[in-house]
Amino acid sequence: MANITFTLNGTSQTVDVVPEMPLLWVLRDVIGLTGTKFGCGMALCGACTVHLDGQPVRSCSTPVKSVAGKRVVTIEGLSPTGTHPVQRAWMEVDVPQCGYCQSGQVMSAAALLARKPKPTDADIDEAMRGNLCRCGTYQSVRAAVQRAVELSGGRS
Amino acid sequence: MSTRRAFLKTSAAATGGLLIGVYFPDVAGEAVLDAQFGPPGGGAITPHAFIRIGTDDLVTLTIHKPDNGQGTETSIAQILAEELDCDWSRIRTEFAPINAALYGGALQGTFGSLAIRTTYDPMRRTGAAARDMLMQAAAARWGIDKSQCRTENGAVINTATNARLSYGSLAEAAAKLPVPANAAMKDPAQFKLIGKPLQRVDTPAKVTGKATFGIDVRLPGMLYAVVARSAVFGGKVARFDGTKAKAVPGVTHVVEIPQGIAVVASNTWAAMEGRRALQIEWDEGPNATLTAAGIREALIGLTSKAGGGMAEQHGDFDKALAAAGQPIEALYEAPYLAHARLEPHACVARIADGICEIWTGTQIPGQAHSTAVQASGLRPEQVKVHTTYMGGSYGSRGGGAFVAEAVEVAKAVKSPVKLTYSRDDELQHDLYRPASAVRFIAALDSDGWPSAWSARIACPTWMALRNGVARESVEGIAEYDIPNVKVEYHDPKLPIPTGYWRSVGLSQNTFFAESFVDELATRGRKDPVELRRRLYAKSPRLLGVLNLAAEKARWGTPLPQGRFRGIAAVAGFGSFNAQVAEVSIEQGKVRVHRVVCAVDCGRVINPTGVIQQAQGAMVYGLSAALRGNITIDRGRVAESNFHQYEPLRMHEMPVVDVHIVPSTAAPGGMGELTTPPIAAAVGNAIYAATGKRIRRLPFSLEKLV
Numbered sequence: 001m002a003n004i005t006f007t008l009n010g011t012s013q014t015v016d017v018v019p020e021m022p023l024l025w026v027l028r029d030v031i032g033l034t035g036t037k038f039g040c041g042m043a044l045c046g047a048c049t050v051h052l053d054g055q056p057v058r059s060c061s062t063p064v065k066s067v068a069g070k071r072v073v074t075i076e077g078l079s080p081t082g083t084h085p086v087q088r089a090w091m092e093v094d095v096p097q098c099g100y101c102q103s104g105q106v107m108s109a110a111a112l113l114a115r116k117p118k119p120t121d122a123d124i125d126e127a128m129r130g131n132l133c134r135c136g137t138y139q140s141v142r143a144a145v146q147r148a149v150e151l152s153g154g155r156s
Numbered sequence: 157m158s159t160r161r162a163f164l165k166t167s168a169a170a171t172g173g174l175l176i177g178v179y180f181p182d183v184a185g186e187a188v189l190d191a192q193f194g195p196p197g198g199g200a201i202t203p204h205a206f207i208r209i210g211t212d213d214l215v216t217l218t219i220h221k222p223d224n225g226q227g228t229e230t231s232i233a234q235i236l237a238e239e240l241d242c243d244w245s246r247i248r249t250e251f252a253p254i255n256a257a258l259y260g261g262a263l264q265g266t267f268g269s270l271a272i273r274t275t276y277d278p279m280r281r282t283g284a285a286a287r288d289m290l291m292q293a294a295a296a297r298w299g300i301d302k303s304q305c306r307t308e309n310g311a312v313i314n315t316a317t318n319a320r321l322s323y324g325s326l327a328e329a330a331a332k333l334p335v336p337a338n339a340a341m342k343d344p345a346q347f348k349l350i351g352k353p354l355q356r357v358d359t360p361a362k363v364t365g366k367a368t369f370g371i372d373v374r375l376p377g378m379l380y381a382v383v384a385r386s387a388v389f390g391g392k393v394a395r396f397d398g399t400k401a402k403a404v405p406g407v408t409h410v411v412e413i414p415q416g417i418a419v420v421a422s423n424t425w426a427a428m429e430g431r432r433a434l435q436i437e438w439d440e441g442p443n444a445t446l447t448a449a450g451i452r453e454a455l456i457g458l459t460s461k462a463g464g465g466m467a468e469q470h471g472d473f474d475k476a477l478a479a480a481g482q483p484i485e486a487l488y489e490a491p492y493l494a495h496a497r498l499e500p501h502a503c504v505a506r507i508a509d510g511i512c513e514i515w516t517g518t519q520i521p522g523q524a525h526s527t528a529v530q531a532s533g534l535r536p537e538q539v540k541v542h543t544t545y546m547g548g549s550y551g552s553r554g555g556g557a558f559v560a561e562a563v564e565v566a567k568a569v570k571s572p573v574k575l576t577y578s579r580d581d582e583l584q585h586d587l588y589r590p591a592s593a594v595r596f597i598a599a600l601d602s603d604g605w606p607s608a609w610s611a612r613i614a615c616p617t618w619m620a621l622r623n624g625v626a627r628e629s630v631e632g633i634a635e636y637d638i639p640n641v642k643v644e645y646h647d648p649k650l651p652i653p654t655g656y657w658r659s660v661g662l663s664q665n666t667f668f669a670e671s672f673v674d675e676l677a678t679r680g681r682k683d684p685v686e687l688r689r690r691l692y693a694k695s696p697r698l699l700g701v702l703n704l705a706a707e708k709a710r711w712g713t714p715l716p717q718g719r720f721r722g723i724a725a726v727a728g729f730g731s732f733n734a735q736v737a738e739v740s741i742e743q744g745k746v747r748v749h750r751v752v753c754a755v756d757c758g759r760v761i762n763p764t765g766v767i768q769q770a771q772g773a774m775v776y777g778l779s780a781a782l783r784g785n786i787t788i789d790r791g792r793v794a795e796s797n798f799h800q801y802e803p804l805r806m807h808e809m810p811v812v813d814v815h816i817v818p819s820t821a822a823p824g825g826m827g828e829l830t831t832p833p834i835a836a837a838v839g840n841a842i843y844a845a846t847g848k849r850i851r852r853l854p855f856s857l858e859k860l861v
Contacts, residue, residue, distance in 0.1 A: 001405065018405050021423070021425050021426075025423050028372075028424070029380060029424055029425070033365075034368075034371075034374070035365020035366065036365070037369075037498075037547070038371065039498050039500070040579040041578060041797075044797055045498065075365035076365050082360065082366075087363045087364060090359070094355050094768075095359070095363070096359055096362040097227065097768055098497075098498070098499070098545070098546060099225065099358065099363075099545065099547070100225075100497075100545075100547025101498050101547075102363055106363055125806055126807070129805045129806045130805075132798065132803055134496060134497060134548045134550070135768075135772045135775075136773070136804070136809075137772065138775070138804075139771055139809060142806070142809075
């Protein structure tokens, strides 16, 4: 066990855990933020995507010791009011079905737009291909990413 | 005759206002339900849903149908709100907490694409009855006749004076009135909410991480558990040593339960690490030698064996075959499939003070309840089920093993417990879509039209046979207007656990039959659409979607270089669907570019929901068709995670054009409709592209040139 300190959704957070414990389980079980989802444990499905210093990472395969001193943003912290352009676009397009993958989809899309405000279709494929959706919402996800570009003030 | 009747019962709500209990008949699903659960039992009939109209004007609908993600939480509320004429922004929904004392009955579940089919009429009647009572209450208050009242947006209006009384202000008076037996329902031409693409009620929570799935439930003092189960189906623990597991930081208990060895810890990861450290010697039992090749051989062997259960017979197949020229024979195969829902099974259980409570996402809370009753040893009224959202289900969250395991562990460690499956557990301990094989023999008449069609199916089943036949295993295999037909069934009795998988038997049989139809078209020198028009002749609605899909896909017109089309269709769940797939072959693999999807599901409640389901259920079938394959090796499942069982990803997603047939027919099901045809549509397009007829799924098994 060791004390590890990082910034979580803008607030300093210290946890006393096994340093190898994946960030996902620290978030879900130790801290109690369950918006970040467990899907595979091998960085294959993207349900656990969070931002680490602004970059999308799979928290299921990120040992918590590696985030010490860094900034972690989860779906709960993406926007305090749930009105990030990506979330607004997701609501307008009515993307989710079961919804389980959508925290990860939203986080991947938000990271994409932060990096590339006007992504091409190929950019969207590349950024979103790591996020599985078993309900098959991909066409809506693509439409919502494009809508988010508009809501962010960009035009694709 | 039906013994189930819809009726309503009213009372004053404990919190003030009007409370109406709704008792559902199972209109379309009666046969299905009777087959699965037997006729409705004796004892008190208990309501399946509640409508509560509060003095604060909020209308709360407690729904007995869990939402698997298909959006019925929204569309059921839409149906109610339409007839009630309430303010859509003032309607709230919640899932019924199953409590045997209050609820009960097999109807408390979502399956068979029945959610809308079984609630449309009762929900309309309920809304209309409540509206009538509110009008009566208003009329009494104003001292006028009910006929001088109308309703609008959550209020009763005096047509003479334009005075308004909100539903909330009338709810308590309305609660004292008897429920009218046959309150007038709206003329559908006047619908304002039914048929509109209202935003789903669950969307905001699902894009902000606030929606609670079973895996998200947290209780004070809760521990986290995983279970080590025999990888070999039917295997048992011979002996185990938990010393090393207990040494893992965070692990609190290692306990044996009937399903295996549970490792319990202060967090999920510690429990998983503890399980890795467990030392278990398994008694693998008699199935440890079972292989995919052996299963395949058994299935194929049975397709050549006479004496199976006779599922269907009309005309005289043998005579027609003898009269015709060359018989046309083909063997088709489909593999075992896992559901691979993205949320692994999870169930929270707490046993305290003689009450067992469970929290889980389940399609059938009624089944979860009976499982928990059995596992806890408590009486039904001592067991409560709290239904959460489900992170996908597709037929798999009945409420069986994962509920029993959670209750067993909670019992053993005397603490609230969350049991979670890992991805390996998900893929290796599922109830699989069965592998199957079918041998078709058909004949054409002298004009090239099919005159005889037979199918001998070998398909393991989880259902009791009736007259030697598992109905789910043969559905959709011979639904054509052909004069001489014979369908036989063999149960291979394999030890792999099987169960419902989105669209059930149609998931493989539509691939088989709609591919073989194309083979007959080729042999009879017919265009595949032209042949289908003849074979679907007795189903005008199936013909309708066939023609619509062909028209929208511009069937028969040239495509860009390297693109090819294939078509297939299905009738099921009270609905009709035809799909045209456009494919190309790239580096030996098929790529699906576009799917034109024509749907007739009767009256549409929410068009967004229909489009979502048409796209989503198709993708579910396409993932399976392209590379879905659960293989058995030494009695266990070889695949362990998404690198070996990989659903379709964003960059592989075709454009899906959904076309909905306008209809005033009774609403049909949409949750499963478009899963069955896609494999055949793609297979038929592959044939158009390569001249190669692929008769075995998934397509990835075959190198395409």
